Amino acid sequence: MTKLALVDLGRSFGQTAAVQSVSLALAPGEFVSLLGPSGCGKTTTLRMIAGFIKPTAGRIEMNGALLSDPHRVVPPEKRGMSMIFQSYAIWPNMTVRENVAFGLKLRRMPGEDMQRRLNLILDVVRLGALADRYPAELSGGQQQRVALARAIVIEPEVLLLDEPLSNLDANLREEMRAEIRRLHDEFRITTVYVTHDQSEAMVTSDRIVVMSQGRIEQVDDPVSLYNRPRTRFVAGFIGRTNFLDGHIDGGMAVFPGIAAPAGMVPGLKLAPRPVSFSVRPNTVALHRTQPAADGIWCFPGRIVERAFLGEHWDYGVQPDGSDLRLRVATSPQDVHGLGDAVWIGIDPARIVEIPPAESA
């Protein structure tokens, strides 16, 4: 069953296409994020769902009924959705309680029910004690919770959030993203969450839609997205990675200055062709002596850069005879000096083939 469907959705502003052929279906109660760098069309997509922007192509449906297409747009106030804005958009002329009650009053909910609902939600977001304050008297995190309460209390068909945490400082951001997920687990509202921060998306979402330049790159759950990126963009955007660009020749994967048996990569087609891999820094091991293990790609090299980040060491290593440079993340105990000779071990089972770079 589908709650919300985007079908071939597109929007251009003059000549520039902000969003192009975006198709997506959300199951009821699902939490989906739109993730991508600034300017990739996330806000435009979200505002089309909300009804603030009319699409120039495709359509949006909710519960099987048409909401938007290039000719008709159900106005935002008739969609039964709610939204949390980047600026929170808490009305400063109303108290916390008045802000939260606004949607309920519009729905003409009877007074007693309304008070009960209000008190319940204010307690859920831990604002009970502050109900009669004005927004100017609240901290950023509290304002954020008012926005959440105001959006959730009406039990919207779909909840939309546009970078809701970007105005908070780092600690609060971590706390609030957990809070958002907790509220979702409690109320199970179908949610679309826009962010450019991958950890926010990974903490909160059932599925993540990675966007770039107005298009969807990949839709997947957080684990698959990290482990099985399908495009170079996704591999580079979700977590850090090394790209190995080369070609397959006579059963060997050949990269500038080094080569390794291609057959060790599970499921790799061995026909001669250009090939690219994404190798996560934490899937590379550094050894002082040549490792004995089979099934590992192994190259001699040396340390050319290092930085200690507390939770791990961050090394730059260069295989001998190659100008490739690999980032490697190792445990804090794994100490090598600058210029030390090391053996670089790559587990072929954990590297991912991606489409070759255009220029390579």
Next chain:
Amino acid sequence: MARYLRQLMRAHVVSRRFDPLILLWVALAAVLGFLVVNPLLRLILTSLEAPDTGTFTIANYLAAYGRPRYVQALWNSLWLGASVTVLCLFFALPIAWAVSRTDMPGKGAVRLMVLGAFITPPYLGAIGWILLAGPNAGWLNRLWMALTGAPEGVLDIYSFPGLTFIIAIYSFPYLFIFTASALDVVSSEMEDAANILGAGTLRTVLKVTLPMVLPAILGGAIVTFLETIALFGSPALIAIPARFNVVTTQLQQFFSPPVRSEVAAAYAVPLLLVTVAMFALQRRLIARKGFVALTGKGGERRLIALGPWRFVLLGYALFVLSLSVLLPYASLSQAALARAWGQGWSFANLTLGNFYYLLFEHETAGRSVVNSFLYAGAAACLAIGLSLSIAYIVNRRLLPFAGMLSFLCMAPFVVPGIVLAIAFYAAYAPPPLALYGTALILILAFTTRFLPIGYANASAAIRGINPEMEEAVRILGGGRLLAVRRVMAPLMKRSLVGAWLLVFIPATRELSTAMFLYGPRTRTMSVMLLDLSEEGNFERLAALGFLLLAATIVIVGVGFRLVGGDFMLRRGRS
């Protein structure tokens, strides 16, 4: 619930092919056409038509510029504008620098008095100065004669330098505002950078600070120049007795019987063109390099310690401000409360009779007070209402070509008041509307004149509110009207009161527009003042001016309470 919602949704899938907002656009465009486009068009057409036949002719231009006298008046205006601007630079720059950048004491009082100079109608100040520096009888002249035993006074306000002086003491606040705002954002670090390389305070000011604010100063100078050549009241009071003419007084003579409005129109068109060109120049100056200083965060600001010089600067500021505020206010209030102003302050000479006469005995003076406030109030409401609707449409991009509406709103900014009056006369005095002399034409002309102030402020008020505030209402189920009523209106209340006052205050004293449009029952205070000055009864004249000033001060005071702070001395009001 969900099913109900679905039904609701189907019912509301409206076709967007015809948007009722289009009608609103057409209505607003029509209003602006009436207020702005048509009058200016009529002005130009009138200047090119033979008055009786309506055929095309350039005879009006020949008549307007055919006589050396008329050309001389234009020349006088330009010369006057230039002299006033130079004098204003001497008044404004040291005070602005002292207030913005140094540790001069008494800054609050100085700012307050600059505001006082700013809100004083120049023609009132001129009357005050006639009492101070009229040949022989003026207070300063009498003081001079008493001190030196000289048989004659030295000051003659009825002269070109006299006119230059009394215009400058009320025009320099423009330059002050432009300069002080620019200086306010020059960071101390930039000056420190020069200091550390060995430049002293004076050198730093001349080599570093001044060049950074130069575009703002030039911008302010251009505004001063244009305001001066468009001024009608002070020249009417001073230049006519001094037997010379400037453009505006010359225009008035074309309007005295037999009215030759087509010649007036032809005479006014070059004034309009000069103004448009110079404002274009000003925009380019400010848009180009210059405001680099505005882009940074301003950095840290520290005040320059002047040592004993700070008292010298304070003395200078107080001297200038006593010329524009203290002395004329004193002479005006003395005359307003005197039986005969020449007798000086004495208990026997004190009376409230002048006020009583004006308000209750004079045929039209009392009415003129009411008229002024009524018309100004109506014009302020119209201007703000119109500006708000247009600014909202433009800001929310509700309709295509809304930018045109905003351009039209700002266009009257470059039209001198007196030219606007002639344009309104040309457009609406003749039948079928025949509005000449009605309250309506005055209100509409005031609305147009101050529309740019209203628009700039309304638009700033709307821009100051994040559109998400409104979108939050809509996504929760409220319509646009509800959003405007429950959220936008309460949030904009304060800034709109400010905007309203900024239109209302200048409208209460507007003279040059009223001059050519009033009728026997629609005199305003400003017109009344000029009429009284012809009778030469300075006590009553001063009393009426006193009323206007007192009302203005009360209104500005109320504005401060409601809106707070510096609402009149902010830069970028227009």
